[in-house]
Amino acid sequence: MKEVRANGFGGRVAAEPNGPIRGLRKEYTIINEESDGYTLFNTTDERGASKRRGIVAALATVAMLVPLAFAPSATAAEGDYSGGIKGEYNALGIAAGVATEAYSGLNSQERQDTVLANFNQITPENSMKPEGWYDGNHEFAMSDNTRSLLKFASDNNIRIYGHVLVWYSQTPDWFFQADEWCEDTNNTAGVTSCPLADKATMQERQRQHIENVAKAISDEFGPFGSDTNPVVAFDVVNETVNDTDNPDTNGMRNSLWYQTYDGEDYIYDAFENANTYFNEVYADPSDDHPVTLFINDYNTEQSGKRTRYAALLDRMVAEGVPFDGIGHQFHVTLTTATSNLEAALTDMERFNKKQAITELDVTTGTPVTEAKLIEQGQYYYEVNQIIHRHAAQLFSVTVWGLIDGLSWRSGEGAPLLFDDNLEKKPAYIATSVIAPTFPSR
Numbered sequence: 001m002k003e004v005r006a007n008g009f010g011g012r013v014a015a016e017p018n019g020p021i022r023g024l025r026k027e028y029t030i031i032n033e034e035s036d037g038y039t040l041f042n043t044t045d046e047r048g049a050s051k052r053r054g055i056v057a058a059l060a061t062v063a064m065l066v067p068l069a070f071a072p073s074a075t076a077a078e079g080d081y082s083g084g085i086k087g088e089y090n091a092l093g094i095a096a097g098v099a100t101e102a103y104s105g106l107n108s109q110e111r112q113d114t115v116l117a118n119f120n121q122i123t124p125e126n127s128m129k130p131e132g133w134y135d136g137n138h139e140f141a142m143s144d145n146t147r148s149l150l151k152f153a154s155d156n157n158i159r160i161y162g163h164v165l166v167w168y169s170q171t172p173d174w175f176f177q178a179d180e181w182c183e184d185t186n187n188t189a190g191v192t193s194c195p196l197a198d199k200a201t202m203q204e205r206q207r208q209h210i211e212n213v214a215k216a217i218s219d220e221f222g223p224f225g226s227d228t229n230p231v232v233a234f235d236v237v238n239e240t241v242n243d244t245d246n247p248d249t250n251g252m253r254n255s256l257w258y259q260t261y262d263g264e265d266y267i268y269d270a271f272e273n274a275n276t277y278f279n280e281v282y283a284d285p286s287d288d289h290p291v292t293l294f295i296n297d298y299n300t301e302q303s304g305k306r307t308r309y310a311a312l313l314d315r316m317v318a319e320g321v322p323f324d325g326i327g328h329q330f331h332v333t334l335t336t337a338t339s340n341l342e343a344a345l346t347d348m349e350r351f352n353k354k355q356a357i358t359e360l361d362v363t364t365g366t367p368v369t370e371a372k373l374i375e376q377g378q379y380y381y382e383v384n385q386i387i388h389r390h391a392a393q394l395f396s397v398t399v400w401g402l403i404d405g406l407s408w409r410s411g412e413g414a415p416l417l418f419d420d421n422l423e424k425k426p427a428y429i430a431t432s433v434i435a436p437t438f439p440s441r
C-alpha cells in the first residue's frame with residue numbers, strides 16, 4: 001500500500017496494484033479515511049479489447065454508480081467529484097483552466113455546466129489572437145466571440161487568461177507591411193510579398209494594438225482588477241523561441257516580428273506596453289498589478305528549446321523587462337517522458353516568477369483503445385503529481401480544449417479529459433478531486 005497524497009477533502013488516497021502484467025493488468029484500489037474502498041479498474045486485457053470487467057465495486061458512501069464511456073459493458077463507480085478539476089487545483093492555490101470559446105465548449109447548457117463545475121479560468125482558444133481584433137478594413141473592434149466569452153466569464157465569476165497579444169501566427173500579414181494596403185500575392189501566412197514596415201512603424205503598431213485590446217476590454221467590462229473585469233493574466237508574447245539553435249537569430253524565431261524589428265526587442269516592448277496598459281492606464285486604482293504577464297512557448301519539455309527559452313529569459317531579466325510568468329504549453333504524447341515536463345518546471349524555478357501550464361493535452365495515438373485511455377489516465381496522473389510538487393510557483397494549469405472532438409489534435413487520439421458526450425475519461429479521474437492513484441506506467 002503506497003499513500004501518494006492528501007486530497008482536497010482530507011481523505012487519503014492510496015494505490016494497491018494487483019496482479020500487474022505490463023502495466024495494464026492491474027487493480028487499483030482507493031482507500032479513504034472512512035475506510036471505504038473501491039476498485040477502480042480491473043483490467044484483464046492488455047490491449048483493451050473489451051475484456052476489462054467488473055470495473056468497480058463501490059463501497060464508498062460518496063460513490064455513485066454510473067456508466068463510463070470507455071467501458072460501455074461495465075459499470076464503474078464515480079467518486080465524489082463535486083469539486084471538479086478546480087477542487088483539485090484551487091486547494092493548491094492554482095487556477096484550473098480550459099481553453100475554449102463561446103461557440104465551441106460553451107455552446108450548450110451541458111457544456112457550460114461542465115466548464116463551470118470543473119474550471120475557474122478560461123483561455124480564449126482563438127478569438128483574442130491578433131487577427132481576431134480586425135475586420136476586413138483593418139479596423140480594430142472587439143468581436144462578438146470575444147465579447148460573449150468575456151461576458152460568460154464576468155457573469156459566472158470565472159477568470160480569463162488572455163491569449164495572445166504578440167504572435168508570429170494568426171496575425172494579418174498587412175500588420176507587418178510598410179504599406180498595409182499593399183496587395184500581398186504570397187498566400188502563405190506569415191510571409192508577405194510586400195515590403196516590410198520599419199521598426200518605428202512596428203513599435204507604434206504594437207503599442208496601438210496592445211492599448212486597443214486593453215482599452216476595448218476595459219471600456220466594456222470595467223478596469224482591470226475591478227469586479228466586473230474577468231481578465232487576470234495574458235500571454236503577452238507567444239512562441240518566440242526557435243525550434244533549432246539558429247546562431248543568426250541568437251536562438252530566436254526568425255518571424256516577421258523579428259525581421260521588422262531586426263531583433264528580439266519586440267518582446268521587451270510588448271511587455272512594457274502590456275504592463276503600461278493592463279496594469280496602469282486601464283487598471284483599477286485599487287489594484288496595483290491586476291494582470292499577470294506571461295511569456296509562452298511549446299516544447300519546453302525538450303532540453304534544447306528550454307535552453308534557448310531560459311537564455312531569452314536571462315536577457316529579459318538583464319534588460320529589466322516587466323514579465324511576471326513563464327508558460328509551458330505541454331502539447332505531448334504518451335511517449336513523452338513526464339520527467340521532462342517536471343524538468344521544464346524545475347529548470348525555470350530559478351527565475352522566481354510564476355509558471356503556468358498553458359495548453360496541456362496528451363494524445364494517445366490512433367486507433368484509440370481502451371488500454372490507451374487507461375494509460376493516458378496514468379500519464380495525466382503523473383502530471384498531476386508533478387503539479388502538486390510544483391504548486392508553489394504555478395499560477396494555473398490549463399487543458400487545451402473541453403472535449404476530445406473539439407481538440408486541435410483530435411486526429412492524433414483523444415487528448416483531453418472529457419469524451420464527446422462529456423463523459424469523464426480516466427484522464428479526468430486522474431486529474432480530479434478524489435483521484436485514484438495510477439501506479440507508474
Ligand code: G3I
Nearest residue numbers: 125126129163164169170238239298329331359400407408
Ligand atoms: O475561423 C475560421 C472559420 O471561419 C472557418 O470556417 C474554419 C474552417 O476550417 O476555420 C476557422 O478558423 C480555424 C480556427 O482554428 C478557429 O476554429 C482555423 O482554420 C484553424 O487553423 C484554427 O486552429 C487553431 C490554431 O491554434 C491556429 O494556429 C486551433 O483552434 C487552436 O487550438 C490553436 O491553438 C494554438 C495556440 O494558440 C498556440 N499554441 C499552439 C496551439 C495549437 O496549435
